[in-house]
Amino acid sequence: MFKIVRRRDLNPTVIMMDIEAPLVANKAKAGQFIILRVDEEGERIPLTVAGTNKKEGTVEIIFQVVGASTLLLAHKQVGDYLQDFVGPLGEPSEVEGFNKVCVIGGGAGCAIALPVARALHENGAKVTSIVGFRNKDLVILEDEFKEVSDEYILMSDDGSAGTKGLVTNALEELLKKGEKFDRVICIGPLIMMKFVCLLTKKYNIKTVVSMNPIMIDGTGMCGCCRLTVGGKVKFACVDGPDFDGHEVDFDEAINRNKMYRDFERKKYEETCNLFKKEVK
C-alpha cells in the first residue's frame, strides 16, 4: 500500500499528489511514468511522473479527472493509501546536450511538460516554455514553469489568460522572428501535438512528443499501447513514451484513444452517482 502524503488541487479538475514510494522516487527520471490502482478492484492507471523527492521518498503525480478511476482517485485524501503504485516505467526523456529548447504544454499535459523543462534547465539548456489552456480558471503550474524557463508564454483559447490563441500561434511567431531551437518538446492533447509537429516539420526542427495511449500492464506485455511510428509498430510503454513527432501516425493514435469512450462515459456517470448518493 502506498500512502498519500500531500495533496494540492491545481484547478477544479487537476489534482497534484505526493505518494510515498521510495523505490520509485529513487529511480524516476523526467519523462517516465508510473501505474497505479486506487483499490483492489481498480483499473491500472498510467500517469507520468511530475516530480520526485528522493530524500522524502515521494513521487509527485498530477492527474485530471477524466473518468471513473480518476474520479475515485480524486476522492482520496492525505493519509489515505493507494493499492498499487509501480514504476518508473518507460524510457526517460532526452534532456542533455541542448542549447535552446522550446517546451510546449497543453492543458493537463503541462504537468508532464514541467519536469522535462526542469530537467533541461538543470542540464544547462535555455528553455522557452509555451503553455496553453482553454481559459484562466484552468491555468496550472505558472510559478513552477517560470522558475525553470528563460521565457514563459501563456496562451488561452478565450484570451482570459495570457495571449488569446493556440500554442502553435505562439511558436510560429517565435520561429518567424528567427528564433532557433535545437529541439521542440511537446506534451498535451494528441490534436495539439499533431499540429505542433506539422508546424515544426515546415521549419525542420526535430520535435519529440510524449504519447499517452491506453495501457494495461505498462511493462511490454499486452500490446494495447501500440502506435505506428515511422511506419513501424512501437509500444509506448517500453519503446516510449517519447517519440519523434514527425514520425508518429497521430490520426491512428487519436482513433485508438476513442476505443472505450462509451464504456468510460457510462462508468464515469455510475461513479458520479455513487458519490452523490454518499453525500446524501
Added chain:
Amino acid sequence: MPAKFNMRPDKNKMPSQDPKERAKNFKEVALGYTEELALDEANRCLHCPKPLCVEGCPVSIDIPNFIAKIKEKDYEGAYQIIHKSSSLPAVCGRVCPQESQCESKCVRGKGPNREPVGIGRLERFVADWHMNNSTEKAVKPQSNGHKIAIVGAGPSGLTCAGDLAKLGYEVSVFEALHKAGGVLVYGIPEFRLPKVIVQKEVENLIDLGVKVYTDTVIGRTITIDELFEQGFEAVFVGSGAGLPKFMGIKGENLNGVYSANEFLTRTNLMKAYTEDSETPIAHSKVVAVVGGGNVAMDAARCALRLGAEVHIIYRRDIEEMPARKEEIHHAQEEGIIFDTLNNPVEVLGDENGHVCGVKVIKMQLGEPDASGRRRPVPVEGSEYVLPIDCLIMALGTSPNPLIKKTTKGLETNDHGCIIAKEETGETSRVGVYAGGDAVTGAATVILAMGAGKKAAKAIDEYIKSKNK
C-alpha cells in the same frame, strides 16, 4: 494393493460442465474426478518396474508411487510425493499437456484404441483433495542464511522459489504486476484454471517462507546489479515472454484488434468479464482469432463466453495446430468455428476506425517445410471477406526487453531470448540464472517449471561451492 488391475482400455472420462451451459459462464469446465473415479483410474496403473511415465515428466514426479498411495486411499501421502517434485500440483494437474509428456510414455496407451492412465486427472484429484482437506500448513525450513532473488512470479519463478525455500534459502520473488502468478493469472482463463487455486499455491510458498513483492519491475524499480548489492547471492530470471507479435498486415491497429495477451489480460487479470469491472473489453458479435496454439483457444473461448460467435483462423490444417487436443476438442464442443487452411491478408475498418471485417485467403498444403509440416501456400484468387467486429491476434510473443536492456553482460540471442544452459539455467553472468519463456520464447507452463527446477538445483550447487 488390489490383487487385480483394472484392464479397461480407455481412461475414465473427465466429468465436465455441459458445453451449452459452460459456453455462457466462466466457471471451471472440467469438474475433476470423484473419489470413486480416481480409485478406478488408479487401478489402471500397472506399476511398471521401469516407469517410463516419470521420464516423460519435465519435473520427474514419482508417478507410480503417488498412484500407489491413491490405491491405498492415502491421498495426503500421494500429495506429499507429488509435492516433493512439483511446487504447483493443482496447476499442473490442470494445464500440463500430459498427452505429450507422462501419458505419452504410459504402456497402457500403446496399441490401437488404448488410452494411457489418466495421470494428469489423478494429479489434479490429489492436489484438490489436499486443498480441500488438509489443514497442515507448509513449514518454513531452518534458514541457511543465503538470499536468492527471483524475477517474475510465473510458473518458472514460483517453482524455483519453492525448491530453494525447501532447501532453506531466503527467497524473495519480485513481480511486475499487482498479482503473483504470471501467465497463470493474466493468461490462462478462469474456466481452465480458477484463480483461487493459483492464489492458494502462492500462499503455500509464502508459508514456506518465500517473500513475494508485487509492483516491482526488475530492470526499472530495481536492477539486477542492485539486487546483488543488496546481498542477494544469486538471481533467477523468469520474466516470461512479453511483447505480442502481429502479422504486419494492413488495418492491424484499427480499434477492435487485440493481441491475445491484451484480450486475455483484460478478461482474466482485470476481470473484465464481470459486470462491475472497471476495465473495459469488447463485447462483440463476431470475433475472429488468428492462430492455432493454446493461447488462441483460450482467447476464442473467452470471446465466446462474452457472447460472440467465434471463428478461429489458422493457416494450416487442424491436425497441425500446436494447441492441446483437449483444448481444441473443448472449443469445438462449445461451438467455436474452425476456419482452417485460411490466412488473413488485410483487416478492414468502418468509417469510425473500428474493425468491420477481415479479408482472408484460402490455403492449401504444399511440400514439407523446415518444421516437417507441410507448408501452407495461398490459393490464388480465393480471397473472401469475413464480417467481424473484433479480431484477436494469437501469434506468439517475443521476450520482454526490459531485463536485457538494463543488465550489462547478460547475453541474448537474435530473438531477444536470454541465452542459458539447458541443464542448469546458467547465463553469461555469474550468479544469474534464467528459465521459462524468457529463455525459450513462448512455451508451456510445465517446461517453464522444469527450467525453474533445474535452476534451483544449479543455484544450490553454486552457492555451496562458492561458500566452501
